[in-house]
Amino acid sequence: VQQSLTVCVTGAAGQIAYSFIPLLLSGQVFGQVKINLRLLDIPKMETALKGVVMEIEDCAYPLIGDIQTGSNPKELFKNCDLIVFLGGFPRLPGMERKDLLQKNANIFKEQGEALQEVGKEDVKCVVVANPANTNCLILSRYATKIPRQNFTCLTRLDQNRAYAQVALTLNKPLNSLKNIIIWGNHSTTQYPSIEHATVEGQSFVLPDQGQFIERIQKRGAEVLNARGNSSVFSAANAVKDHIKDWYNGREDTLLSLGVLSNGEYGVQSGLCFSYPIRCLGAFKYEIVGNLQLSDFSKQKLKVTEEELIQEQGLAESI
Ligand code: NAI
Known part of the structure; x- marks a missing residue:
């Protein structure tokens, strides 16, 4: 039984993160395992992320370990056992599917490169951000040192x-x-x-x-x-x-x-x-x-x- 796990959540100032973090920290995912949390979002969400951290503190979860926040995947992906990819570019009015795919492919390319550089070789990945399957494929392409079975997307x-x-x-x-x-x-x-x-x-x-x-x-x-x-x-x-x-x-x-x-x-x-x-x-x-x-x-x-x-x-x- 694992004593502690380091989990990164991307898109951590977003909506799904706001519902998921309480499930994770109240033991509903891993049971009574201590969680070191890494929260990644884009720079303009820095203040919002601080608010999320305040709420986590205010829950006084017995399972919380240390928390780090930021916008640089190369810092936050280090030592992670699991990364939950919720962060992505939303579909804006008038935007074509091709543009949406490419915007997100760029994000997952950058994050795949970061994983390749600093990630643990046994890190597990769950891609949720849409288009989830293709984002997951791109991520795996750029993080070749990580076994392909470690990449999954949410269905x-x-x-x-x-x-x-x-x-x-x-x-x-x-x-x-x-x-x-x-x-x-x-x-x-x-x-x-x-x-x-x-x-x-x-x-x-x-x-x-x-x-x-x-x-x-x-x-x-x-x-x-x-x-x-x-x-x-x-x-x-x-x-x-x-x-x-x-x-x-x-x-x-x-x-x-x-x-x-x-x-x-x-x-x-x-x-x-x-x-x-x-x-x-x-x-x-x-x-x-x-x-x-x-x-x-x-x-x-x-x-x-x-x-x-x-x-x-x-x-x-x-
Ligand atoms: P949201 O828009 O509330 O949150 C997304 C967050 O990602 C925002 O805080 C945004 O600043 C952040 N973000 C954008 N680019 C980023 C980057 N490069 N690095 C880190 N963070 C970044 O969206 P919500 O509702 O939380 O949904 C998250 C994603 O999950 C969306 O892509 C949505 O389409 C997808 N989704 C997938 C489902 C599935 O079954 N696979 C089901 C529901 C939603």
Whole structure:
């Protein structure tokens, strides 16, 4: 059992960080492990970061170790065991997808270079900032000394959304469901699949599968329209679930994380793709590569893979 961990959160003055930091420091991610915290944001958020630190102090968390804040990844990534990448460039009105991809690719290139220079070789990375899969791929490209299995991106929010919708539709408890999988990109081409899922140990069908798939693909926009703001505490909760299960292991169900593909299911090697994953504990996992896929599923995987190939091309042209 680890006595202390050093965790960096980027985008630490942002919204998801504001919901995630309390989960981390109250022991809901790693249990009773002391956390040394590194908070990274851009220079103009320096004062806001100070405010976050004041609130952390005012919580008097028994688990808090030392805290450092700043805007230089080369300082803050040093000695980190885990980095949670929440910081990114937001989509502004009128901005093209290509511009958004390239702005973020630049950020993740710089942070990848910093990791390569000062990072621990066994540091674990969780990329949340969008486009999450492609940002994760870029990060890994520039931090080649770190094993590729250490790079993941968040698709757990999509998976949690899918579980919740299936439970509501079937009117069954959440813990009676297993093995709902999110395949591919964290975007509207993702494929939320019930092909290998069970309820109370039995496979099942939904009254309208097409509607379910579209609902999950567009759930982010649905929340945004209703709230006038993007998903925040559900995202922070998913980051908690992702890290907790990756760290502790989880034998009872397949999980979804974006990881770097080795060509499983015919997906282009090197893409950051959300797969069915078995978490084995101590931050080890395996991609479950032997599920039988229907033609319908194969087609859906192709669509989301093609989008990721296109994103990779745009991001590489920085
Ligand atoms: P936010 O806009 O409130 O916070 C982002 C923070 O990142 C800001 O404080 C900003 O100053 C900072 N930042 C920008 N460039 C930076 C850099 N180069 N280095 C360090 N920090 C930098 O956004 P919010 O709501 O906290 O969301 C964070 C990200 O997570 C967004 O990209 C959002 O699209 C994404 N997201 C991903 C989800 C997923 O399931 N993968 C779900 C929900 C959000």
